[in-house]
Amino acid sequence: MEIKVLQRILKANDGxxxxxxxxxxxxxxxxxxxxxxxxxGKTSILERTIERLRERLRLGVIEGDIATSRDAERIGxxxxxxxxxxxxxxxxxxxxxANMIQNALREWEPGEVEALDMLIVENVGNxxxxxxxxxxxxxxxxxxxxxxxxxxxxxxxxxxxxxxxLLLNKMDLIEHxxxxxxxxxxxVADVNPRIRIFPLSAKTGEGLxxxxxxxxxxxxx
Amino acid sequence: MEIKVLQRILKANDGxxxxxxxxxxxxxxxxxxxxxxxxxGKTSILERTIERLRERLRLGVIEGDIATSRDAERIGxxxxxxxxxxxxxxxxxxxxxANMIQNALREWEPGEVEALDMLIVENVGNxxxxxxxxxxxxxxxxxxxxxxxxxxxxxxxxxxxxxxxLLLNKMDLIEHxxxxxxxxxxxVADVNPRIRIFPLSAKTGEGLxxxxxxxxxxxxx
Numbered sequence: 001m002e003i004k005v006l007q008r009i010l011k012a013n014d015g016x017x018x019x020x021x022x023x024x025x026x027x028x029x030x031x032x033x034x035x036x037x038x039x040x041g042k043t044s045i046l047e048r049t050i051e052r053l054r055e056r057l058r059l060g061v062i063e064g065d066i067a068t069s070r071d072a073e074r075i076g077x078x079x080x081x082x083x084x085x086x087x088x089x090x091x092x093x094x095x096x097x098a099n100m101i102q103n104a105l106r107e108w109e110p111g112e113v114e115a116l117d118m119l120i121v122e123n124v125g126n127x128x129x130x131x132x133x134x135x136x137x138x139x140x141x142x143x144x145x146x147x148x149x150x151x152x153x154x155x156x157x158x159x160x161x162x163x164x165x166l167l168l169n170k171m172d173l174i175e176h177x178x179x180x181x182x183x184x185x186x187x188v189a190d191v192n193p194r195i196r197i198f199p200l201s202a203k204t205g206e207g208l209x210x211x212x213x214x215x216x217x218x219x220x221x
Numbered sequence: 222m223e224i225k226v227l228q229r230i231l232k233a234n235d236g237x238x239x240x241x242x243x244x245x246x247x248x249x250x251x252x253x254x255x256x257x258x259x260x261x262g263k264t265s266i267l268e269r270t271i272e273r274l275r276e277r278l279r280l281g282v283i284e285g286d287i288a289t290s291r292d293a294e295r296i297g298x299x300x301x302x303x304x305x306x307x308x309x310x311x312x313x314x315x316x317x318x319a320n321m322i323q324n325a326l327r328e329w330e331p332g333e334v335e336a337l338d339m340l341i342v343e344n345v346g347n348x349x350x351x352x353x354x355x356x357x358x359x360x361x362x363x364x365x366x367x368x369x370x371x372x373x374x375x376x377x378x379x380x381x382x383x384x385x386x387l388l389l390n391k392m393d394l395i396e397h398x399x400x401x402x403x404x405x406x407x408x409v410a411d412v413n414p415r416i417r418i419f420p421l422s423a424k425t426g427e428g429l430x431x432x433x434x435x436x437x438x439x440x441x442x
Contacts, residue, residue: 037258038348038377039369066349068375092379094315094349125377127259128287128315128347147368147394148260154289156259156346158313173368173397 013133016098020136023105024119029060030219031119033135035159036143038125041169043071044202045143045211046122050078052212057117057219062104064096064124071122081112087124095129096121098136118219127152131159139218141165146174150184153191160191165198167211172201234354237319241357244326245340250281251440252340254356256380257364259346262390264292265423266364266432267343271299273433278338278440283325285317285345292343302333308345316350317342319357339440348373352380360439362386367395371405374412381412386419388432393422 024031036042050059061082063072072084083104087093093100101121105113121137123130131140142163144152147170153160160166166188174181181199188195196214200207245252257263271280282303284293293305304325308314314321322342326334342358344351352361363384365373368391374381381387387409395402402420409416417435421428 037260037346037369038373039258039366065376067378070372070376092353094347124349125258126315126347126349128345129350132313145260145368147366147391148258151291152259155286155291157288170368173394176394176397 010132013098016102017134017136020098020101020105021138024136024138027114027116029113029116029119031121031137031139032215033121033123033130033137033140034143035123035127035130035140035163036125037127037145037148040125040143040145040148041202042122042125042143043074045167045169045200045208046120047074047078048202048205048208049120049212049215050075050080052208053118053216054078054080056216058115060108060113060116060119062096062101062119062121064100064122066092066094066124081108081116083107094124094126095133096123096135097133101135127156127159131162139164141167143167143169145170146177146179149177150179150181150187153184153187157191160188160195163192163195165196165211165214168197168199169202171199171206172204231353234319237323238355238357241319241322241326242359245357245359248335248337250334250337250340252342252358252360253436254342254344254351254358254361255364256344256348256351256361256384257346258348258366258369261346261364261366261369262423263343263346263364264295266388266390266421266429267341268295268299269423269426269429270341270433270436271296271301273429274339274437275299275301277437279336281329281334281337281340283317283322283340283342285321285343287313287315287345302329302337304328315345315347316354317344317356318354322356348377348380352383360385362388364388364390366391367398367400370398371400371402371408374405374408378412381409381416384413384416386417386432386435389418389420390423392420392427393425 067088069084075082140163198211284305288309290305296303361384419432
């Protein structure tokens with residue numbers, strides 16, 4: 001029964017996701033769903049990405065968290081418009097869904113949304129459930145920290161399958177771990193041969209330029 | 222609607238969890254639900270714990286993963302009985318539930334279960350959903366890696382609230398991170414003042430003795 005109910009929920013979600021995608025496309029806004037486990041470094045990468053791109057693009061952010069507005073405050077300090085979704089207000093959901101994004105977009109002033117070139121949605125920290133819910137963005141990117149280990153692609157395949165980009169973060173820690181890059185790349189390729197991997201470190205800045213350049217080109221189409 | 226369905230699922234789950242708890246208690250088996258984000262180090266801690274305790278206690282393990290039997294193979298190499306649950310066979314669930322544990326317990330030979338002193342269940346890697354599902358164990362423990370950051374207790378409060386023990390892993394990496402132990406302990410205490418924190422490293426062995434001694438005492442009652 002649980003599976004049947006889930007299928008109905010996912011079907012309804014996909015309809016709203018299509019509406020979101022149409023709405024954003026009509027307004028000329030490129031959109032990105034950023035996902036990862038808790039603590040992989042989504043917010044830190046987002047901060048570094050905004051710092052590099054805010055002169056070139058008008059960026060807006062939707063922050064998804066179960067509780068607290070800490071991440072939205074961090075992003076707000078960079079001077080870009082940000083909306084916080086706290087899922088503990090709506091059942092404690094472990095992921096964002098298309099309906100939450102639609103409601104968030106309605107909270108922005110119409111002029112404010114239309115001024116954007118790019119919307120980045122930072123999903124709830126969870127390597128599993130967010131991958132099941134299309135929220136209506138143009139693309140999905142995932143973050144994995146090398147501290148999480150090289151065995152994740154085979155153990156949590158769905159997020160690797162649906163993501164266009166994999167930001168491999170905390171490269172500054174790799175020498176202190178037993179992360180095997182060759183094995184990792186092989187497992188990733190088995191799950192999704194088309195995914196683009198950017199090894200980087202939000203802490204040292206390593207690899208961020210390549211990712212930001214790629215993102216700007218992807219947004220330009 | 223989603224919330225109402227979830228409540229019904231959780232209520233049914235709680236009934237089966239009570240049955241599991243009664244079954245294990247009757248057989249004199251102490252049981253532990255081990256939870257964390259992906260890559261926090263559940264399996265490594267479990268390996269080190271088994272190595273230390275297998276001479277003193279008869280241990281059994283249930284491994285929960287979305288896909289692969291890699292963790293069960295790692296545990297099996299230590300010579301303890303292990304059962305693998307792969308949730309991708311049953312809808313790709315992002316957590317274990319009481320029904321999965323009940324079915325797993327039935328797969329063991331009755332004599333095999335009765336010989337156990339302690340059952341450790343390693344849940345699916347997810348800092349959110351597993352905390353919502355009582356699987357019928359005597360206690361819950363969670364792992365957090367210092368690489369995940371010190372801001373997790375306030376952002377993912379439920380797992381911190383329901384866990385009796387917090388194993389703070391990868392202490393060997395702490396000097397390479399900006400993890401603030403004082404802030405972390407304060408935030409943990411705000412969420413759950415009774416939780417017991419064991420800083421440790423599955424890699425170096427630091428702190429494992431304190432954790433294993435505590436676990437044996439807890440099992441003895």
